[in-house]
Amino acid sequence: MDEFDLIHSITPHTLHHTSVDVGIGDDGAVYTASPDFQQIVCLDTMVEDVHFKLEYSAPEDIGYKALAVNISDIAAMGGIPKFYLVSLAVPSCWQAAEVQAMYEGMTELAKLYRMDLIGGDTVSASDKAVITVTVIGEVEKGLACLRSSARPGDVVFVTGDIGSSAAGLSLLLGETAPSAFSERDYFIQKHKRPVPRVQVGRFCSQLQHTALNDISDGLASELNEIAEASSVTIEIEENLLPVHPDLRTAHSKWKEWALFGGEDFELAGTVSQKEWTWLLDRCKASGVPIKQVGTVYERKEANVLMKTADQKRIVLEKKGYNHFK
């Protein structure tokens, strides 16, 4: 199979959006933006042996996740994901079937959101695979959920549970014994196939004001970003952290994973007390777990504080990933 056959095999035969005027096959994709909407663009990269390992992730999983983390960014802006473009650098030892499988993992997820693949690039990697996905979405004008929108008095919330992805990774790496958890597969799936919270993001876009981040670098990091951008202090409670019961009881690292593990791709955000019930009801009706974990205050000495189980107040630092130390 040569590059042209490969492109042919991954080019979608039908498109969900009639606004795609030119898809794959010319120098660039062309689409018509919806009037009354703003365009949202995100891009994220996954590197073999840094973000995934072929020993424990199938190409389908890698493709799925590379798209999922970008959709999650659109969700965190309150937007509707629409299009995606893929750059794939793969070593020559990869078979065409593996590349196709990677695209299939993406297609599987894209179908759920009626997203169209509109462009891409497949090149030779010198050694390890690198996959970059660009996602384009849209949001009604003025309704994007920005980090700077937190206000004192707001409820701080988190969807789903956190720390599970880190637990899954620990299982995959063999650092945690399989016997530690009864629901092993749950954690592994949370790591390999996170579900972006698009629906919650859409609910949030309808609120008067809401700050929103997806949890890619860990809850502590995301809340620090919101607090910084909004010039407020966020205070959360350890006892309120939404952590899977299996994890909380079985593993000493649960707190570290929940706060700093990252890759949960849940949403963390703030909403006014008045609108919190509305959001809660919407999420309940849709079967999406969501939970208050704290409150927003006027700016104090730190960005993020946590009341521990033994009633102490500690500062939660970003502990984000530092590439250049």
Add this chain to the structure above:
Amino acid sequence: MDEFDLIHSITPHTLHHTSVDVGIGDDGAVYTASPDFQQIVCLDTMVEDVHFKLEYSAPEDIGYKALAVNISDIAAMGGIPKFYLVSLAVPSCWQAAEVQAMYEGMTELAKLYRMDLIGGDTVSASDKAVITVTVIGEVEKGLACLRSSARPGDVVFVTGDIGSSAAGLSLLLGETAPSAFSERDYFIQKHKRPVPRVQVGRFCSQLQHTALNDISDGLASELNEIAEASSVTIEIEENLLPVHPDLRTAHSKWKEWALFGGEDFELAGTVSQKEWTWLLDRCKASGVPIKQVGTVYERKEANVLMKTADQKRIVLEKKGYNHFK
């Protein structure tokens, strides 16, 4: 310098376009599309030791070229480049200063086109650097220059000169002795810092019909794509190929490089006889070399034919890059 400092240092302080509602610093970039325009999106990837080598390219050059090849795709659609997003996977041995230099190379070029950097991602590479750039542009509704627009009778044209980038690469790799050319630097610059033909693309967008490709994979490949998409046959003449005189006289490979070398990032296209003079005049007035190299015919047995210097007709195959053999 940590990742946050780095992001801060590369985040533009001013934006050219007021249509950028949210730039770097949130989960995604948000912009408002111009009414009456279509959106164009392209993405291209460059891999260390596959597309560039650090021995002969400075980080500034690599950044410049990674952006240039994407702008060239926008040019080939007849569009105006507006925004770009960068994904950079760099090995841990790279210094922050090198990453900044790469961004500076991009900024230098972006300024010329009043383009804004609106997003990005810097991650650890396991071994070799990989840089993916996404460019977003726009074109007036219905005016995009598509490959499928060639019609029998059209003039086939090429801008600038071709084969020079391949000659430059050959010099850089030490395969061609420096003494072979008097204008060495010209060829090396053509390889390291190609100039995207945005202005010619914009002229073409105003034509009744025009098929347009940028020459990334070599003239033969680009013309094959136009002929295929338009269901026509393109016939060119060897004697008309725009090749730098230094190259044509000095190197036995000039023809191979001109037809199959690629990375010239000139434009190849077709235009009606009637409008050819208009395009020619426009290019002349703007100081951009452009030349007729052939004619479009009704579909014959091959996509692309070339009349050689000794009056034979040969078939020009794609000879595109095949990743999977």
